Amino acid sequence: MRSRENAVMMLARVRRAMALTLCTMAMLAAAQPAGAGLLPYETGQWHSLLASGQGKPLLVHFWGFSCPPCIEELPAWADFVRAHPGLNAVFIEVDQVPEEMTRRALTDARLIDADNRANVAYFDEYFRYEIDPQWFGELPITLLIDAKGKVRKLRGTADFAAIDRWAAGKNR
Numbered sequence: 001m002r003s004r005e006n007a008v009m010m011l012a013r014v015r016r017a018m019a020l021t022l023c024t025m026a027m028l029a030a031a032q033p034a035g036a037g038l039l040p041y042e043t044g045q046w047h048s049l050l051a052s053g054q055g056k057p058l059l060v061h062f063w064g065f066s067c068p069p070c071i072e073e074l075p076a077w078a079d080f081v082r083a084h085p086g087l088n089a090v091f092i093e094v095d096q097v098p099e100e101m102t103r104r105a106l107t108d109a110r111l112i113d114a115d116n117r118a119n120v121a122y123f124d125e126y127f128r129y130e131i132d133p134q135w136f137g138e139l140p141i142t143l144l145i146d147a148k149g150k151v152r153k154l155r156g157t158a159d160f161a162a163i164d165r166w167a168a169g170k171n172r
Helices: 002-030 046-051 068-083 099-108 125-131 160-167
Strands: 039-041 058-063 088-093 115-119 141-145 151-155
Touching: 046 125, 058 068, 058 160, 068 088, 068 099, 068 160, 088 099, 099 115, 141 160, 151 160
Parallel strands: 039 115, 058 088, 088 115
Antiparallel strands: 058 141, 141 151
């Protein structure tokens, strides 16, 4: 019985810490000037996003504020983008948060100059089904799409060694 009470108390602490973190980030974001690097993304745009690649390989990474590993790996994604300047990569933030909050996170991670999109629709089954009928919404997820449209899904935190091999021309 005592361990259950401890678990409940721990969960409440984690929730309070996450809420405090999100509030703090929102306040900090308010001081961030608007700039380039963030476009809206909504349900119905997936096929046009794929078509915009014009037969070139495309990396699409979905992340969100509700996913702590997503936030933690953003700086590593910035390093990856800088190491692969010719790669067509798109980063889509899926949570409905203030735009300034997303801009701040991307700026802090040095990823603001990448092709970033912020979801302006609900992150629901319609959003996910359009992208992949088998996707239940787990984050982060990275889609490696080759020039012929074949998709390789990488679920969980980024395996940059595998993504590096794909970007170098192997497996694409």
